[in-house]
Amino acid sequence: MIEPSLQIGGGNWANKSDKLLGYHKDGANFYADELTFSRNSLGSYTDANGLVQTMPYNLLQQSNTFDTTWLSNGTTETSGQSGYDGSNNAWLLQRNDGLARFVYQTISVTNTSTFSVYAKAGNVNWIYFNNGSGASVYFDLLNGAVGSITGGNTASIQSVGNGWYRCSAILTNGSENRIYPAISNNVVSGLVGANIYIQDAQLNQGSTALPYFATTTRLNLARVDYKDNVNGSLLLEPQRTNLVTYSEQFDNAAWNKSNVTITANATTSPDGTQNADKLVEDSANSTHFTSLNNIFTADGSLRAWSLFVKEGERRYIFITNVTTINNDINCIVFDTRDGVFTNTNNPTYIVTRNVQALQNGWYRIDFTSAVNSAAYDNFYIGISSTSTMSGASYLGDGTSGIYIYGAQLEQSSYATSYIKSEGAATTRLQDSCSMTGISDKIGQTEGTLFAEISRIGFPSSSNQTLISINDGTSNNRIRMLTTAGDDIRFLFQLNGNNVQYDATTGSGQISDINQRLKIAIAYKSGDIAIYINGVLFNASSNTLTFSAALSVYDALDGTSGLNIQSSILYTTRLTNAELAALTTL
16 A cells, blocks of 8 residues: 555654644655644543543643743743753743742642652752742752751652752642742842752642643643553544532532541542542431532433542442432442443433443443433432442441542533533533645545544534545535534535535444544545445545645544544545555454
8 A cells, every 4th residue: 555645643643832743654754744733721531551631731831931921030041051851941040139039830729739840950059949828848959858848738859860850849729839049948038140950840730740741832732542542542522511510529518418428539539649539428227429419400401420430348339310319210320340330221311321441440430311300400429239229228337438539510412531620610622633734745636535533422513524634715625524413424525516425424334432433535536435444335436626725634623522543644546445455443
């Protein structure tokens, strides 16, 4: 088979600033192109270690550009210094007078977070962190030691060679992340021109400094998800809102408690930090649950409930949206030991249910339901003593429980990736990506567009682009797009006119929301073919001549969702035999 002009993914995903690197091959050489990515909000993904992470998890903007987004309080920041990583990307941070001067960013966080920066001694040997509210820590950059700490915080320092250290501190209850050149273990003023070297700052949630993640705009970063693919796949999702106001803090008063208590931060959560809660039964002979009530206005729309769960002393957990506990209507019971649903009688109104196995005994479970009355607008999480709802009422022992994390409720026909909330309903904006100015990589008179995808869920509306090559307008383009059901359309447009329009892939062909699909669209005037999973779907002899150059690659400009495992462009029309081989699972 001939070499592709552009290959995106297939094990070659790499984030770089607000771009995602794609790779195209010319003979034996690979060249990097950049997909421009857009979301403008935080999003989660499953990393290569099986942990659920926030993208980007570094909450700072311009994490290594200290003279841009960072605010200066009487300091000068000079770039181009020799860094800890062998680059010239470090900075000299110098005070302009003898006062306590610093550089900082204002980022307010409500949960435990860790601030870190790589640092090296300059003409002073100390660096000082402060959160703007009295919590602070000193680090000795000559001896590699933590100095004095105030505000009940913890800190650590790690040598990375050549006099450089990574300094990390938990600075709670503050909104500013300040970096000072310090004179000694408890003095930050008194030497005009005091300086140190700094590089690669980070603020991440949790009590441990995560591996450094570079940011520029911070939010416009792609999510490469490893949940179903060891090489990673590009996660593109529609806008969704988590209606649960406290998705992790089950001890908050927003969650009602009935014959249970909540032990906060009882174990390591799916994100790798100790911030998962434990639902603990009391000694009553009754139902044991926590709940949110009257979360939305019931209107018959599909909604998805999801939760991360892990076995404790108890193994069976139930989720329901109905106030009548012990009733199988709109409920699921899950065995956290064996990882299976145990009430399999398909309770009324439940449309789908799914389970995702994670690391360290965690599972993410979800169900979707058509909510038809106000009796079903709740989120109940409870313990069952047996594998059915008949065991939801029992005599508790006062100590046994089960671990929970990350509750989510969204108006959707399927559960999307986790959206963290901390006091209000929280929205993750839609993902999209594109690559422009690539006319030389797109066949203008003939070519092939290939995509390997897995559907995250059914599209919520029709005519939303999954993948497209186009001229930057809707006049000349080849598209894979959604229907209002569970199928995919294929559209060829020349100068604004439909040339080939296959309405659907066929009823039931894409029946599993996680089904893996390999799709190839081969085009040449008089010789069009579409292959899906190794089989010819349709062919046409229609004339095909574009009136403007195709120069743009787009993915997900609408509201559907998918994982792109890989996408490939060829500047020639592959043979049918090559198309069959390319798309065979």
